[in-house]
Amino acid sequence: MLTPEQNARLTQVGPGTPMGNLMRRYWLPALLSEEVSEPDGAPGRVRLLGEDLVAFRDSSGTVGLVSAYCPHRRAPMFFGRNEECGLRCVYHGWKFDRSGTCVDMPSEPPDSLFKDKVRIEAYPTWEGGGCVWAYMGDPALQPAPPAYELVRAPETHRFSTKTFEDCNYLQALEGGLDSSHATIMHRKNKGDLSFLTDYKRTIPGIDVSITDYGYCYTGVRQLPEHQWVRLYHYVMPVTQIRGHIATSEFKDNPLIKGHFWVPIDDTHTWTYNWFYSADPAIPVTPEFVAESEESSGRGAWSDPRDRYRLTANRENDYLLDRAVQKTQSFTGIPGVNTQDLAIQESMGPLVDRSLEHLGTTDRAIIMMRQLLLEAVAVAESGGTPRGIDAASYHNVRALDHVVPKEAVWQDELREARLAKF
Numbered sequence: 001m002l003t004p005e006q007n008a009r010l011t012q013v014g015p016g017t018p019m020g021n022l023m024r025r026y027w028l029p030a031l032l033s034e035e036v037s038e039p040d041g042a043p044g045r046v047r048l049l050g051e052d053l054v055a056f057r058d059s060s061g062t063v064g065l066v067s068a069y070c071p072h073r074r075a076p077m078f079f080g081r082n083e084e085c086g087l088r089c090v091y092h093g094w095k096f097d098r099s100g101t102c103v104d105m106p107s108e109p110p111d112s113l114f115k116d117k118v119r120i121e122a123y124p125t126w127e128g129g130g131c132v133w134a135y136m137g138d139p140a141l142q143p144a145p146p147a148y149e150l151v152r153a154p155e156t157h158r159f160s161t162k163t164f165e166d167c168n169y170l171q172a173l174e175g176g177l178d179s180s181h182a183t184i185m186h187r188k189n190k191g192d193l194s195f196l197t198d199y200k201r202t203i204p205g206i207d208v209s210i211t212d213y214g215y216c217y218t219g220v221r222q223l224p225e226h227q228w229v230r231l232y233h234y235v236m237p238v239t240q241i242r243g244h245i246a247t248s249e250f251k252d253n254p255l256i257k258g259h260f261w262v263p264i265d266d267t268h269t270w271t272y273n274w275f276y277s278a279d280p281a282i283p284v285t286p287e288f289v290a291e292s293e294e295s296s297g298r299g300a301w302s303d304p305r306d307r308y309r310l311t312a313n314r315e316n317d318y319l320l321d322r323a324v325q326k327t328q329s330f331t332g333i334p335g336v337n338t339q340d341l342a343i344q345e346s347m348g349p350l351v352d353r354s355l356e357h358l359g360t361t362d363r364a365i366i367m368m369r370q371l372l373l374e375a376v377a378v379a380e381s382g383g384t385p386r387g388i389d390a391a392s393y394h395n396v397r398a399l400d401h402v403v404p405k406e407a408v409w410q411d412e413l414r415e416a417r418l419a420k421f
């Protein structure tokens, strides 16, 4: 439970808000590289932390990220011409390069110096892991680019996409860090609910260790034959890294997966979904990507008019099928990530956390909120919050493994916890 003041401090991300200021200290994914794939190709609309922007890949192949509105008379830069290393407003032809410098002003006399006085707001970008990242904070405090293992995995070994989520980022992030719902909500139950009384299996013993990047948390389930170890990372402010829950829980696990929950504004979120092969010798095939997307509730379930939105949405109750809910799955909603979205969006645009009743398995969520509030305070006092130093999470990996009953899992899985790319 949070006070309304704490809730506002955590969830409001616009310019000048405490959380907005904190978020602007980190590199955040602004869009997918595929959205602006061609040099001099079509620009893409971006809304990030409540600011409207336009991305364009310039002639050199580098992505520019500028204000959505021309500084002349506020015409939309999205309609602009992307040509010869700059984006030209189509209203009166003013042209800006990716640093925001005005490089041409055909509506003013040739000897005018006005061009040198006008800039368009522009943010630095960096590309990696299939994403274009943006830094929107104080230029003097710009940190080194992100160092997730994802951004070092070659294109042949990784996949990144995103889904529009119609709610505040924090309830989406909390849903991702909430390990205890995984074996309940996402369960395929075939009409048999006996798993709900198997407390040891359903409820992990959660151990949260605070780190320089956020925390590492472990859910160890003691099963009759094995210990099932799930070790996740929360990398501040909005990243989760986890091991892949294989179709069979006990199958050897070739993937590292994760999400970035990036605030579009206070009531909308881009959920970036990504994975990469845990083994540098094994690339991911297009067939595998298609199958994985399908089971997540995307792929064929994506809106044909906009592949980053789902066909299953609030208007159609996420295609909930009550017959399926009785006989095949716990929710009756198709697709794992669709189930997450259904719950998170239907909590309302921004959850009132003063009405909650948190239990023992909510520990990871409580810690995450504490870390974010701590980071807001650190940023306010001029310090460097956790997770800004990319070296702090450069080598981490998540786990989803089973180990023998008698093993000390920390020893058994020491090597598996380290990045291989």
Ligand code: FES
Pocket: 070, 071, 072, 073, 074, 075, 089, 090, 091, 092, 093, 094
């Ligand atoms: S409004 Fe863009 S050039 Fe005039």
Ligand SMILES: [Fe+2]
Pocket: 175, 176, 181, 182, 186, 336, 340
């Ligand atoms: Fe989930």
